[in-house]
Amino acid sequence: xxxxxxxxxxxxxxxxxxxxxxxxxxxxxxxxxxxxxxxxxxxxxxxxxxxxxxxxxxxxxxxxxxxxxxxxxxxxxxxxxxxxxxxxxxxxxxxxxxxxxxxxxxxxxxxxxxxxxxxxxxxxxxxxxxxxxxxxxxxxxxxxxxxxxxxxxxxxxxxxxxxxxxxxxxxxxxxxxxxxxxxxxxxxxxxxxxxxxxxxxxxxxxxxxxxxxxxxxxxxxxxxxxxxxxxxxxxxxxxxxxxxxxxxxxxxxxxxxxxxxxxxxxxxxxxxxxxxxxxxxxxxxxxxxxxxxxxxxxxxxxxxxxxxxxxxxxxxxxxxxxxxxxxxxxxxxxxxxxxxxxxxxxxxxxxxxxxxxxxxxxxxxxxxxxxxxx
Amino acid sequence: xxxxxxxxxxxxxxxxxxxxxxxxxxxxxxxxxxxxxxxxxxxxxxxxxxxxxxxxxxxxxxxxxxxxxxxxxxxxxxxxxxxxxxxxxxxxxxxxxxxxxxxxxxxxxxxxxxxxxxxxxxxxxxxxxxxxxxxxxxxxxxxxxxxxxxxxxxxxxxxxxxxxxxxxxxxxxxxxxxxxxxxxxxxxxxxxxxxxxxxxxxxxxxxxxxxxxxxxxxxxxxxxxxxxxxxxxxxxxxxxxxxxxxxxxxxxxxxxxxxxxxxxxxxxxxxxxxxxxxxxxxxxxxxxxxxxxxxxxxxxxxxxxxxxxxxxxxxxxxxxxxxxxxxxxxxxxxxxxxxxxx
Numbered sequence: 001x002x003x004x005x006x007x008x009x010x011x012x013x014x015x016x017x018x019x020x021x022x023x024x025x026x027x028x029x030x031x032x033x034x035x036x037x038x039x040x041x042x043x044x045x046x047x048x049x050x051x052x053x054x055x056x057x058x059x060x061x062x063x064x065x066x067x068x069x070x071x072x073x074x075x076x077x078x079x080x081x082x083x084x085x086x087x088x089x090x091x092x093x094x095x096x097x098x099x100x101x102x103x104x105x106x107x108x109x110x111x112x113x114x115x116x117x118x119x120x121x122x123x124x125x126x127x128x129x130x131x132x133x134x135x136x137x138x139x140x141x142x143x144x145x146x147x148x149x150x151x152x153x154x155x156x157x158x159x160x161x162x163x164x165x166x167x168x169x170x171x172x173x174x175x176x177x178x179x180x181x182x183x184x185x186x187x188x189x190x191x192x193x194x195x196x197x198x199x200x201x202x203x204x205x206x207x208x209x210x211x212x213x214x215x216x217x218x219x220x221x222x223x224x225x226x227x228x229x230x231x232x233x234x235x236x237x238x239x240x241x242x243x244x245x246x247x248x249x250x251x252x253x254x255x256x257x258x259x260x261x262x263x264x265x266x267x268x269x270x271x272x273x274x275x276x277x278x279x280x281x282x283x284x285x286x287x288x289x290x291x292x293x294x295x296x297x298x299x300x301x302x303x304x305x306x307x308x309x310x311x312x313x314x315x316x317x318x319x320x321x322x323x324x325x326x327x328x329x330x331x332x333x334x335x336x337x338x339x340x341x342x343x344x345x346x347x348x349x350x351x352x353x354x355x356x357x358x359x360x361x362x363x364x365x366x367x368x369x370x371x372x373x374x
Numbered sequence: 375x376x377x378x379x380x381x382x383x384x385x386x387x388x389x390x391x392x393x394x395x396x397x398x399x400x401x402x403x404x405x406x407x408x409x410x411x412x413x414x415x416x417x418x419x420x421x422x423x424x425x426x427x428x429x430x431x432x433x434x435x436x437x438x439x440x441x442x443x444x445x446x447x448x449x450x451x452x453x454x455x456x457x458x459x460x461x462x463x464x465x466x467x468x469x470x471x472x473x474x475x476x477x478x479x480x481x482x483x484x485x486x487x488x489x490x491x492x493x494x495x496x497x498x499x500x501x502x503x504x505x506x507x508x509x510x511x512x513x514x515x516x517x518x519x520x521x522x523x524x525x526x527x528x529x530x531x532x533x534x535x536x537x538x539x540x541x542x543x544x545x546x547x548x549x550x551x552x553x554x555x556x557x558x559x560x561x562x563x564x565x566x567x568x569x570x571x572x573x574x575x576x577x578x579x580x581x582x583x584x585x586x587x588x589x590x591x592x593x594x595x596x597x598x599x600x601x602x603x604x605x606x607x608x609x610x611x612x613x614x615x616x617x618x619x620x621x622x623x624x625x626x627x628x629x630x631x632x633x634x635x636x637x638x639x640x641x642x643x644x645x646x647x648x649x650x651x652x653x654x655x656x657x658x659x660x661x662x663x664x665x666x667x668x669x670x671x672x673x674x675x676x677x678x679x680x681x682x683x684x685x686x687x688x689x690x691x692x693x694x695x696x697x698x699x700x701x702x703x704x705x706x707x708x709x710x711x712x713x714x715x716x
Contacts, residue, residue, distance in 0.1 A: 175570075253581055272584065283540060283572040 004083055004091045005054045007076035009069050010041060012048055012151050019043045020068045021075055026058050032078065039075070046269050046356070048151070054078050059088055073099060113146060113172060118191040124172030125192065126164045129157035134225070135198050136370060138164040139189060141207025141233075142294065143247050145171030145281070148206060151359035156367060160202075165192055167209070169290025171281070177290045180297040182208070182234065182306060186215035190223065199223065202370040206230040206355060207330065208298065214308035217317055227312075227319040228366045231327050231352050233298070234308035236334035241302025243329050248291045253279060265326040265351040315341040320369050322362055324350025343369065378567040380560045381424050383535035384500075387542040388425065388462060390571045392432050395460060398546055400425060401438035401447055402464030402500075409439040421466050422502070422561055448474040448499065452482040452551070455497035460546060467509075468501040468517045468555065482551040483526030494549040498542075504557040504595060504645060505693050511681035514689075516646035518593075519655070521553045522622040528552040528576060529623045533597035535565045540574035541620060547573060557595040577624035581633075585613035588703050589633040592618060592643035593652060596694060600643050603699035612707055622652055630656060631664050638669035639706040643699055648676035670709035673702040 009019050022042040026032050037049040038058070056078035063075040074095045077088055113126040126146045136156055138149045146164035156162050166173035168188050169180075179187060189212060193201065200223045205213030210232020217224040233239065243259055250256040253275045260275060261267035281287060298305055312319055320343035323332040329352040335344050345365055350357040378386065392398045406429035407418025419426025429437040440447035444465055451463040465471060471478070478499070485493045505514040521529045528550055532538035538556070545552040582597060583604050592600035597618045604614040615633050619626050634640050640660055642653035653674040660672065675694045683689050 251575065252578060272581075280536070280568065280572070283574060284568060285571045285573070 003056075003079065004088060005056060005078040006074050006091075006095055007038070007052065007054075007078060009063075009071050009073045009075055010050055011071040011154065012041070012043055012046070016043050016071060016150070018068050018070045021061075021063050021065050022047055023065050024061055025049075028058055028061060031055075031057050042271065046271055046274055048269065048356075051360075052078075056080060059083070060092065062092060113166075115172060116192060116195045118188070118195040120178070120188045120191040121168060121174030121176055122172075123168075123174070123188070123192040123195065124166040125196070126153070127162065128153060129159070129161045131161055133159060133161045134370065135201040136160045136162045136366065137189070137193070137198070137201040137203050138162070139203065139205040139209030139212050140164075140167065140170065141209050141231075142244065142298075143170070143278070143281075143291065144206065144209070147171075148353070149204075149355060151356050152363040152366070155360065155363045159367065160370065163196065163198075163201075165189065167212070169287065169294060175284065175286030175290050177293050180290075180293040182211040182215040182298060182308065183219065184297075185212045185294075186219055189216060190220060193223065200225050202226045202228070202366070204228045204230070204355075204366055205232055207352065208233045208294075210234060211298070211304075211306070211308055214311045218308065218311045221317060224317055226369050227317055228322065228369055229320070230322045230354050230362065231324065231330050231332075232321065232334075233304055233330060234306065234311075235321075235338075236307070236309075236331070237303050238331050238334070239299050239302065239304050240329045241299070244295050244299050244302070248288065248295060250282070251279070262328045263352045265324060265349055265357060269357070309338075312339055312342050315339070318369055319343070320345065320365060322354050322365060323347070324352060324354045324357065326350060327352045376566070376569065377564045378535050378539075379562050379564045380532075380535045380538055380556070381422070381562065383539040383567045384424050384542055384556065385427065386567070386569075387539045387546070387571075388428060389431060391460075391543055391546045392428070392436060394571070395546075397458065397460045398462065399436045399438065399454070399459055400428065400462045400464065401440050401451060403440055403442055403466055405429075405464050406434065406437045406439050409434070420464055422558065424500075424556075424561070425464065444470055445474040445477060449477040449481070451497055451499070452477055452485075452495060455482070455495045455551070456485055456493055460496045460498075462498040462500060462546060465499050465501045467513045468503045469512050469515050471501065471517060471520075478521075478527070478551070478553075479524050483524050486550065487526060495551045496546075496549050497551040498545045498548075498554055499552070500542075500554045500556060502558040503555050504559060505677070505682045505689055506559045506595075508684070508686060508689065509558070510684040514682035516555075516594075516644075516651075518553070518555050518622055519646050519651045522625075522652065522655070523650075526551070527623060528621060529555070530576070530621050531555045531557075531594040532620070533580075533582075533592075533594055533618045534560075535563060535567050537574065537580070537618075537620065539567055540572050541576075543571055544573040544576060548576070555594065560595055563598075574620065576621045577626050578620065579626035579629040580618040580620055581629070582616040582618050583614065585615045585637070587613045587637055588639040588641060588706055589615045589617060589630070589637045590641045590643060590699065590703065591630055591656060592616065592699075593622065594645065596643045596645050596699075599694060599696050600699055602696035603703065606696065606700055607703055612703060614703060625656075627656070627659055627663075631660065634660055634664050635667045638667055639703075640668070640672045641675065641699065641702045641706060642672065643675045643694055645677065645694060648674070648679050651676060670706040673706050675699050675702050 022040040060077040203213040210229040211234030404418040416429040451461040644653035
């Protein structure tokens with residue numbers, strides 16, 4: 001009997017519990033190839049393309065465009081022409097009843113973020129993956145938080161102990177920023193590693209988090225196993241001043257939306273809920289003062305204050321730089337003229353957020369530098 | 375972050391501001407409870423338990439049970455605000471506000487102006503409002519239009535637990551008298567509310583939903599009804615913006631006008647009595663300032679001009695709901711547009 005293959009609601013990030021088919025890119029009867037974009041999936045935070053995990057003929061769109069379903073729910077069916085419609089009906093009915101049963105059983109929610117007391121205040125972290133595995137530590141950028149890694153942390157958590165952390169002044173961490181420069185934030189991350197009992201980690205830093213990772217390597221090279229820097233600060237003087245200042249000032253969705261859109265090569269990725277989430281973060285007591293302190297320490301007068309390029313000169317720490325060519329915040333040109341041992345990856349169709357726009361490729365490169373594939 | 379009820383969100387806002395600022399005191403009828411009686415201290419936490427637990431944390435000196443004399447303790451709160459405290463007075467039901475109008479309208483609201491800007495009155499009056507609670511006509515009114523009418527007062531109507539916490543913190547930090555309206559049917563509504571303190575600025579509307587065909591403006595509990603209506607209408611192919619102004623004074627009229635210029639149609643949903651309410655006020659201002667943008671007559675969804683009925687069937691029929699809002703939206707869509715008429 002020919003195989004019937006289910007297409008199910010994907011899970012973009014640990015926090016995603018349900019999603020909506022925003023639009024189908026393939027119609028029933030069309031042949032699809034593995035890796036081809038077959039639908040746009042919208043979550044409360046972002047819209048992203050769903051790449052088919054299988055090849056074959058799309059026989060059924062089970063979930064209509066505009067409908068919500070939990071992660072793992074049947075959204076479509078792939079099977080070749082030999083399979084009669086009745087068999088597909090039976091497959092769908094069987095899948096639905098088993099899925100409903102498993103949903104009822106699976107009361108156990110995935111672990112959420114937790115707060116850790118460090119020598120430098122409370123740090124919020126989201127951990128996933130085997131406890132004994134090598135550690136990958138994610139450091140977000142200015143105004144970001146640990147959810148910035150939601151598309152690639154689950155993939156990396158299969159083989160690594162992954163920890164995404166909120167910097168001070170961000171997310172659920174302390175809003176007191178005693179030392180707002182890159183070295184100061186590096187000290188906070190090292191304190192969080194102490195509190196978590198982590199002696200050394202593979203660091204993944206995005207944007208300002210890249211400069212923080214570089215500062216950690218400068219201060220405590222023995223605690224840094226590798227450096228994967230995504231559109232990092234610290235490698236050149238230019239930075240989009242309008243973005244930094246606008247982000248601090250924005251109090252309304254209509255002011256914040258275009259700024260968040262400028263982070264991505266494809267602005268349609270930014271959903272209303274993403275904007276609302278950022279606005280809610282910015283309203284928390286202490287956030288505006290923290291952002292201002294960090295911006296004036298690291299990006300005074302719209303320029304990057306410190307260059308950390310020299311950290312990459314010595315080849316003792318494996319390092320790579322990943323950049324979207326359409327980055328409108330920090331120019332991809334900062335990836336040029338790096339020492340030969342530094343791997344450089346440039347994505348054509350990505351902006352400042354390669355970890356969200358090209359999550360699978362970015363995760364693959366992080367894993368490859370940290371040892372092995374995923 | 376965790377799920378909190380409307381009641382918990384308000385309690386947390388009070389606790390965090392009392393923690394942050396020793397000048398914040400709360401007062402009202404049985405807001406602790408048990409005073410001078412045998413048995414449990416802090417027995418009540420107000421008539422619906424919103425302030426329960428605060429006396430244990432902050433003591434009777436900052437959680438003041440008052441006699442049943444609104445004119446007395448609202449006047450005392452206004453005076454205390456003038457002298458440097460930041461009192462939050464709970465006036466159980468807004469329906470009882472009539473007995474202390476002088477203290478509010480002619481005293482608290484006027485101090486800053488009458489003293490040439492040299493005095494501030496950081497007073498918050500929390501009060502319950504709204505129908506649907508089977509509490510009959512003396513405990514069910516929506517009297518925020520009366521307070522919106524008075525220059526010198528700020529008027530806040532939170533529409534969800536998240537909104538309630540951030541707007542109450544802003545109210546306590548504000549230097550002017552604020553009347554804070556809590557819909558009594560919403561106390562058990564839950565949603566994600568940050569554990570940390572945060573303030574939502576006054577006079578900035580929330581775009582609950584953005585659409586292209588019709589703008590719906592709604593207040594308090596009606597925001598939920600409007601969102602339900604918009605959800606249902608989306609399935610019919612009608613796309614609605616839902617705007618929650620958050621505060622009726624100050625009112626974010628620019629956001630409403632901006633939306634009306636995009637959609638050309640306006641439906642106003644107001645649980646208050648239909649004469650001289652927020653719907654008529656906004657309707658007049660939009661007609662004056664954006665008449666040229668309107669493709670159809672403005673529609674208003676409000677209860678009939680009667681006391682709130684006690685009979686459950688009548689009360690249910692009285693309160694605006696999603697079906698009535700959707701019907702009003704459909705009516706604006708049917709009205710011939712000017713383009714079609716030309």
